[in-house]
Amino acid sequence: MKINLLTDFTGHNDVLRGEFIAPAYQGKWMSLLVAGSSAAYLCSHWLQNKQNIPGPLRLPIVGSLPFIMGDLREVMTEMNKKYGDIFIIYVGSESIVVLNGLDTIKEALIQNEKLFDGRSQKQFQELTFNLGVASSQGDLWQEQRRFVLQTLRNFGFGRRGMEDYISEEAIFLKKAVSSIDSNSPCDLYSILIKCTCNVICAVVKGQRFDYNDPQYTEYMNLSKEFLSLIGINNPVFVFQLLKYIPGDLFGYKKAISISKDLRKLYKQWIDEHRNRLDNGEEPIDLIGVYLREMKKCKEENQYFFDDQLVQVIMDLFLAGTDTTANTLTFAIMYLIIHPDIQNKIQDEIDHVIGSHRKPTLKDRFNMPYTQAVINEVQRITDIAPLAIPHATTEDVLFRGYTISKGTTVIINLHSVLWDEHQFPEPSNFKPERFLDEKGNFSPCEAAIPFSLGKRACLAESMAKAELFLLFVHLLQNFHFKLPPNHPELDFKGIIGLTVQPKPFTVFVESRQ
Numbered sequence: 369m370k371i372n373l374l375t376d377f378t379g380h381n382d383v384l385r386g387e388f389i390a391p392a393y394q395g396k397w398m399s400l401l402v403a404g405s406s407a408a409y410l411c412s413h414w415l416q417n418k419q420n421i422p423g424p425l426r427l428p429i430v431g432s433l434p435f436i437m438g439d440l441r442e443v444m445t446e447m448n449k450k451y452g453d454i455f456i457i458y459v460g461s462e463s464i465v466v467l468n469g470l471d472t473i474k475e476a477l478i479q480n481e482k483l484f485d486g487r488s489q490k491q492f493q494e495l496t497f498n499l500g501v502a503s504s505q506g507d508l509w510q511e512q513r514r515f516v517l518q519t520l521r522n523f524g525f526g527r528r529g530m531e532d533y534i535s536e537e538a539i540f541l542k543k544a545v546s547s548i549d550s551n552s553p554c555d556l557y558s559i560l561i562k563c564t565c566n567v568i569c570a571v572v573k574g575q576r577f578d579y580n581d582p583q584y585t586e587y588m589n590l591s592k593e594f595l596s597l598i599g600i601n602n603p604v605f606v607f608q609l610l611k612y613i614p615g616d617l618f619g620y621k622k623a624i625s626i627s628k629d630l631r632k633l634y635k636q637w638i639d640e641h642r643n644r645l646d647n648g649e650e651p652i653d654l655i656g657v658y659l660r661e662m663k664k665c666k667e668e669n670q671y672f673f674d675d676q677l678v679q680v681i682m683d684l685f686l687a688g689t690d691t692t693a694n695t696l697t698f699a700i701m702y703l704i705i706h707p708d709i710q711n712k713i714q715d716e717i718d719h720v721i722g723s724h725r726k727p728t729l730k731d732r733f734n735m736p737y738t739q740a741v742i743n744e745v746q747r748i749t750d751i752a753p754l755a756i757p758h759a760t761t762e763d764v765l766f767r768g769y770t771i772s773k774g775t776t777v778i779i780n781l782h783s784v785l786w787d788e789h790q791f792p793e794p795s796n797f798k799p800e801r802f803l804d805e806k807g808n809f810s811p812c813e814a815a816i817p818f819s820l821g822k823r824a825c826l827a828e829s830m831a832k833a834e835l836f837l838l839f840v841h842l843l844q845n846f847h848f849k850l851p852p853n854h855p856e857l858d859f860k861g862i863i864g865l866t867v868q869p870k871p872f873t874v875f876v877e878s879r880q
């Protein structure tokens with residue numbers, strides 16, 4: 369997942385050239401120049417934002433940056449209250465329109481989907497080359513998204529095939545968790561992330577890794593470091609000029625270097641697959657199917673090429689690994705502090721599945737309470753609170769405002785998932801929100817953690833299958849408790865590309 373509340377800071381040329389002014393007058397001139405340039409900026413702000421979209425003040429150079437410091441979920445909530453469901457912020461020189469609330473978001477992403485389904489082509493250019501699925505747009509994006517979706521469907525994607533992949537990995541997860549000493553607190557997250565990454569490995573390269581394989585650990589560490597460097601918490605993504613400062617204070621160069629290493633590794637995987645196909649093997653994974661497609665339409669299809677495949681692989685790993693692992697980790701955290709809810713799920717599992725049969729996706733229909741808990745976890749943890757920024761594909765007249773072509777548009781999913789009219793007392797964990805009076809699972813229109821419309825998460829069905837199967841496997845076999853004297857759990861997490869749980873440890877007891 370990428371949250372790029374970023375800008376390519378172009379830097380305006382109103383540098384104050386104090387050295388050309390006699391020292392005696394310097395202070396006065398400086399003040400005049402500062403005041404003048406500020407006024408010019410405010411004027412230009414007014415002129416540029418002639419559609420009068422409300423929003424915080426735009427200051428010289430930094431735009432609205434001083435007003436959007438801190439936890440973006442809280443900042444956006446305050447601005448939503450103050451300015452309404454559409455507001456505009458400036459990050460450096462770039463204008464960003466923020467859409468809030470279910471009705472506004474539906475109107476943009478469903479009623480006007482073609483106008484809002486672009487992606488900004490500036491901020492991550494150096495990392496993604498605007499290729500792949502998540503960062504591309506137009507025909508290239510449509511073609512790749514269609515192909516990847518189709519391929520995932522052919523592997524199962526909610527049907528038997530994908531279910532088998534996930535269930536197989538769940539057995540390895542169970543083994544890894546079983547090997548933990550019940551008297552030692554364990555870092556469950558580090559196991560879950562290897563598990564969810566293996567599901568993507570199976571789909572992409574038809575192979576899983578042993579959790580103790582040092583190469584796999586090295587790969588996980590590399591991706592983890594990469595994710596930590598490319599979040600909005602890295603100022604270089606806000607002020608791109610900072611990347612020209614000698615040294616690597618903010619880790620930007622490191623991020624580029626890791627992305628090169630990852631690309632090299634993916635290229636190696638592609639070459640291995642190409643050799644196998646050349647030796648007459650049938651494709652069994654996404655890379656194989658993609659290479660076959662490339663061969664099939666070598667001449668006439670401009671959208672299938674090696675670099676594009678490399679970026680598709682990177683997108684699937686980046687978007688598909690920590691989203692699910694983070695959600696599962698938060699789920700366990702909520703169950704630790706709500707032992708009654710943990711017991712209720714385990715009663716449902718014991719009743720519907722028993723202690724020995726493998727959980728299947730069909731069980732979902734008989735497990736309303738577990739379904740309600742998973743939906744509530746996804747709502748409250750709000751793993752991708754600002755989705756991936758969209759961009760307008762044309763000049764758009766939207767709710768009386770003109771938004772020009774190419775403007776970055778943030779879809780504030782947090783404003784929906786934590787809307788107190790939709791979900792009273794949104795900060796309270798209440799699975800009952802998703803149950804009717806008879807105890808049946810009752811989905812809610814405003815529960816949109818995967819976003820809406822044509823850009824919505826490409827792997828929603830797969831992610832839901834993973835969450836259900838892995839969660840149920842865990843709770844069928846284990847009971848989770850907070851170790852004595854453990855500091856209070858932090859449910860806000862760390863907001864970067866996604867919301868990450870802060871490190872914590874847990875006691876795991878076997879239920880078998």
Ligand code: HEM
Pocket residue numbers: 369501502503513568683684687688689691692695751752755756757758779817818819820822823824825826827828830831
């Ligand atoms: C709990 C799990 C997940 C959640 C909550 C989630 C949520 C999201 C959200 C909010 C977006 C942005 C939608 C937008 O821009 O409006 C997205 C995009 C995307 N997700 Fe997921 N996701 C999850 C798991 C996955 C998995 C497992 C995969 C891959 C196998 C995946 C692949 C993608 C891709 C490729 C995109 C970009 C789609 C595009 O730009 O067309 N996601 N996801």
